[in-house]
Amino acid sequence: MLLEMHDICKSFPLGDGYIEILKHIDLSVEEGEYLAIMGPSGSGKTTLMNLIGCLDVPTSGSYYFCGQDIAGASDDALADIRNSSIGFVFQNYQLLPTMTALDNVALPLLYADVDRTERRERARAALERMGLGERVEHRPNQLSGGQCQRVAIARAMINKPKLLLADEPTGALDTASGAQIMDLFEELNAAGTTVVLITHDPNVAARAGHTRHILDGRLVEEDAL
């Protein structure tokens, strides 16, 4: 089991009280799975993604990622897990505008204390695999949306993570680029990477191995919708 969530709740302070965004979530993901989590906006899917991605800790409940207890981990421990085991792909790419594609891709290696020459070699190789070998020295504003997202995927995969976590990865892309990205995800999953995809697009979710739905902070079965 790659990740195992049991009875997870997450609430945020709001005014004098609290608002409960996630309610008693139970979720487990096997290694090698390709899971889509679907839900309308406001359903809590981004909060769930933050929890899965170890960007945040639950208010209550237990969460084990690769057998490691996340609920009680320190900020730096979470940072190390994110760095070594989780690759993020965001809707708006989240590339640093002042850096070249190469430097963007190499960034996680910097935090893994890989030396400079190796960082650049590995980042270049990763970009070449994404078909961006000609674009390594370009900055994000010189790249198309599809290219940016492929740079982001190269960055997400650079540390060979166990989990690729994508939040609306095709949301900002045209149909053709979106399809390309979805093909890429399938390839990566076929090569053994676990993929968790968060989306509100049924066409995107349909490409995944299976789908869970989230509604008002609860995971529900499809027929309940």
Place this chain on the structure above:
Amino acid sequence: MRENLSVAFQGLWNHKLRSVLTMLGIIIGIASIITIVSTIRGTSEQIKANLVGAGTNGVSVRLYQKNNPYDLTWNPPPDGVKPVTEDTRQELSRLDHVESVSLFHSREWCNGIYAGDHGFNGSLLGVDAHYLDTAGYALLYGRGFSEADFAKSKKVCLLDAAAVTALFGGDFPLGCTVEILEQPFTVIGVVNPVSKTEPDISSLSDYYTYYSSGGGTVFVPGSTWPILYRFDEPETVLLTADHTDNMTRVGQEAAQLLTATQITGGDGSFSYRAIDLMEQAEQIQQLSRSTNSQLIWIASISLLVGGIGVMNIMLVTVTERTAEIGLKKALGARKKRILYQFLTEAAVLTSCGGVLGVVSGVVMARLISAVMGTPTAVSMGAALIALAFSTVIGVVFGLIPAVKASNLNPIEALKRD
């Protein structure tokens, strides 16, 4: 570290105007300090160079009452203080590092010296046979004092160039008569200080005891002094040391010896003390240092203001770059890494300010020296300290923004855009 530095420099470059404006406080502060320190050092070095260069390593030891020189112009010779004898002079000359010893009587701003209609109010010195050599005078023309002049208390005198000008308007004075306190003295020679460098320090009034360039100096044999004044006046002792560094020591030892042998009674308020130029130079240097250290404090306020400006801009930068910080944390950057990144940026910012400050400080010091004619000496040490200090300012004032950045929650940060 290398990544942090290159990111920091890139950040500076990307916001050139903002960076320069932020650094301005630091630049002005460091530049003022460098200017002030350079000026102080320049003045100090000049004072020292003048005194040491112009002098013959001469130290004069004179009678003091409490902490003031005892002035025989207005006061009678004190009880319990013996005139210095030839034996004592020889004893002094046997002290370590002493090259020569001379005894002399003196009057400053002396009235009652005339040549025809011309008056004179420079110094009158009653000297012994060793004085001219010890004080560094050379005969320009005529002759010096002979054995007979001293032995028979002949009324003869030597003049220096300023005295010749004052008394004879530049006419050839040899053989003429100068009236000193109603006694006729015959001019037998003209002398000049050997050292050519004329000192240009006017605040050292004692300096004129030896080189009274103002009113000039008239020399008479010491043995004629009782004719003019009193026979029991205690002499001032002029010693020369073998090296500038030994001046203070020679002066102190001679003063001790004289105090021990010459003062036999009295009320205990008298002592012999050395007036040495090195010591006085240091006093002047100290004076200018303490005045200027206040200026440095004022300049430091500018550094403080500059530091606060840096903190302000760094806080703005942290807010602006929330998304970047969030992303870096999401990708696995630990707190410390973010902390160091922002500390490095602040330190790079202020260090650049420091470099620019040192450069403009040096330029300013040169400019002042060119316009005002005062010397400056740029100190490498001061420049390095200023640079180090500016870096420290960056680290200190960058700390709060850096801690703020490192504590950002990655979700909050990613949510922003």
